[in-house]
Amino acid sequence: MLIPSLFVKRSAGPAAPQFPKIREGEICITWIGHASFLIQTHEVNILIDPIWSKWLKVIKRLKQPGFEIHHLPSIDFVLVTHAHFDHLDRRTLRRVAADQPIVVPMGVGNLVHDLGFHIVHELDYWQTVELGPLKISLTPCHHWGARFLADLHRDFGGFVIAANGRTIFHCGDSAYFPGFKEIGDRHKIDIALLPIGAYEPPTGREVHMNPEEAVKAFLELRAETLIPMHYGTFRLGFEPLHEPPQRLLRSARSHGIEEKVLVMTEGKPVVL
Ligand SMILES: [Zn+2]
Ligand SMILES: [Zn+2]
DSSP, X not given: OOOOOSOOOOSSOOOOOOOOOOOTTOOEEEEEETTEEEEEOSSOEEEESOOOOSEETTEEBSSOOSXXXXXXXXXXXXXXXOSSTTTOOHHHHHHHOSSOOXXXXXXXXXXTGGGTOOOEEEEOTTOEEEETTEEEEEXXXXXXXXXXXXXXXXXXXXXXXXXXXXXXXXXXXXXOOTHHHHHHHHSOOSEEEEEOOOOSOTTOOOOSOOHHHHHHHHHHHTXXXXXXXXXXXXXXXXXXXXXXXXXXXXXXXXXXXXXXXXXXOTTOOEEO
């Protein structure tokens, strides 16, 4: 299996992606970079943890987003997994906001409300909201949600999105924890978007999975396809940037699930 190159030099901005026509029951996934995804069904467009910013405070973005923000199709729903700056990017959200509903964990709503989102669904763990043809549930994870040291009231999680009999799981950020089995018990997941980077954090806290733990989580979720994320864009851990996908594929091979891993290239839509 080929791992897309991490460092592609681009002189001009990336070209507009060719979003394919989507048939009923299909799901089109476009990785924007980091934990940002555009998910499309034949009826709706969903944006998760969108970030187009070049900087996270003092951390520079090393890889450009897969396409320009103005190439986005019209967005029906926005989902944000938690308040960390690499997931809740107020500058990006302000540009995306067009009065569509946004779904966030408890305690995060006031960070998006003033950006132009007036329909804010704050979910508790395992709570589900029905938005048009979608059922969106918040799942627990092992992480933390404070944007600043003192703001400990903000929850954090992942999302299970069910649409037309297909189910996608966006994990958000998480360390490995036994909860993946319960998520897999409660939801029959087709596609799991799992973080595999930032596992050697400067703080030494256990807040992100490493690639081997992501494989373990995937097996416990009993999903069909593993799409890795949260690596190669921002240097948030001490590990070399190219290491996470290599370790992921090595681990997947040793478990005999290499064909289930889909390493995406930013800006290239994939229909599943
Ligand atoms: Zn986080
Ligand atoms: Zn993160």
